[in-house]
Amino acid sequence: MIENNYIINPEVYEYPLIPYYIQFKILKYLWNDNSLSLKYKLSLNCINRKYFHFISKLFIRINKQYLEDKEFQKKLDNTEWFPLKYPMTLKTIEFQFLDYFVRHFKMDTLLNIFKDSLTSLSIDHTTETEHNNNFNKIVLPIVQSLLKLKEFRLNTTFEVDFKPLFFEFYKNNNINFTTLHLEVGIINNQDLANYLSSSNIKLESLKLSGAPGSNLSMDLIDFGNLKKLTHLKLNNCIVKDSSKLFVGLSKCSCLKSLKIKSVPTNFPDNNDEFSYQQDKFNREFKKFYQILYKNLVELELPFLLKDQTLIEMFSNPQLESLAFVPGYCGVTFNTSLKRLTFKHGYPLEVFKEFVVFNLPKYQESIQHCCIQSLKLYELGEENVSNLLEFLQNSSLNSLELEESMSFQNINSLFAIINQSHTIRKLNFKITENSPSLSLVNYSLDQLSSNQYLRAIKIYLYYYFHGFDKSKIESDTFKLLDCQDHYLLSFIK
Secondary structure (H helix, E strand, O other): OEEOOEEOOOOOOOEEOOOHHHHHHHHHHHHOOOOOOHHHHHHHHHOOHHHHHHHHHHOOOOOHHHHOOHHHHHHHHHOOOOHHHOOOEEEEEEHHHHHHHHHHOOHHHHHHHHOOOOOEEEEEEOOOOOOHHHHHHHHHHHHHHOOOOOEEEEEEOOOOOOHHHHHHHHHOOOOOOOEEEEEEOOOOHHHHHHHHOOOOOOOOEEEEEEOOOOOOEOOOOOHHHOOOOOEEEEEOOEOOOHHHHHHHHOOOOOOOEEEEEEOOOOOOOOHHHHHHHHHHHHHHHHHHHHHHOOOOOEEEEEEEEOOHHHHHHOOOOOOOEEEEEEOOOOOOOOOOOOEEEEOOOOOOHHHHHHHHHOOOOOOOOOOOEOOOEEEEOOOOHHHHHHHHHHHHOEOOOEEEEOOOOOHHHHHHHHHHHHHOOOOOEEEEEEEEOOOOOHHHHHHHHHHOOOOOOOEEEEEEEEOOOOOOHHHOOOOOOEEEEEEOOOEEEEEO
């Protein structure tokens, strides 16, 4: 007997007719469908207790628009079982929302929403408001009340006094979060260093990112104090003393993922000084890598690497993800490497080296190439044939091309993609010259015959006015997202 989506049999355990993970995926599609009203989406939590928790999980982004919705305010005030009252994760909650909420409701109401269930909080403070100086007055009580908080993320372009916040992190024993992500403009680096050197810190994941023009520096931080650190990501962070950075990191015996995306350089007119800093950084990294290379699973580096001995060490059996600027790639990567990214600035002939050393037709010792995801920031006309050869002889399931290709090369790429039984995701760039989006539609049509391809992202260059996404025509691919009329995301 089937009742309420369950198979009921008194002699066996009850189990859902449709597995919960599939039900959750269906709900997620509905929740992200912009054509559906908020009222309808909120009604889904009334189906049963399980669906209430599903919707609580999906309620990850709220902003001022929600508060201005009369139905939203009514439910927030009068409904006990309202999913926002029991959120588990809030991604990108705008400071505007917090400020608006505190000024129109009570702080206790806000704290009661968050305190019992929230495990992850992300605050976006990038929009100018007349109440910017209220940051600590609003955020500190929230942080103090969160008994289950495990992840805290803050993105701000304004100058914020972080000292009270860091002090609260340090002294409050109830705050035991293990993930801290900060994306900042102007910051007191000493305050950050003092917090990261505190004895009771339990951070496992740390991401520090500087906005353009940021003064965020790593030179005062002793990373050796972060004994439990497993994931570190640095982006646009000043590193003048690379020796101190890597000596500290060499003491992080639990480190599994190190991603140094970019390091700002202040020598645009002095190539000798830039080369000196780059070479010093790479030398210090090599010393560090010789100590911890067996631990690292993910690695990203910012500068051009020419050291053959070091690059050959990237074939170690633990490494699963690598993003770097190769000055040499005559190395056969281990079968454990699944994701590979060639960043901006590598000599284009290096890609041919990579193909020759990592395909079975050239290397008898290789049974098959195990790389599943390949991302190329640059390719060049001379490497198109090398890429097509690699695609024909590998089991790649994700390809991302950050360089626009000619119409002829795009056609060649589509022909190879349509022969592939493994590629599930394709990202590429094109230049669209027609307001009717003829090249976009042509691309979708050419790829529609591939039954294995599941998702496409098209980065669009165009130079006409009046972009109209309704001109997109495809019976196979659905437009999932359109960011600023230049990044189109499709799924089947």
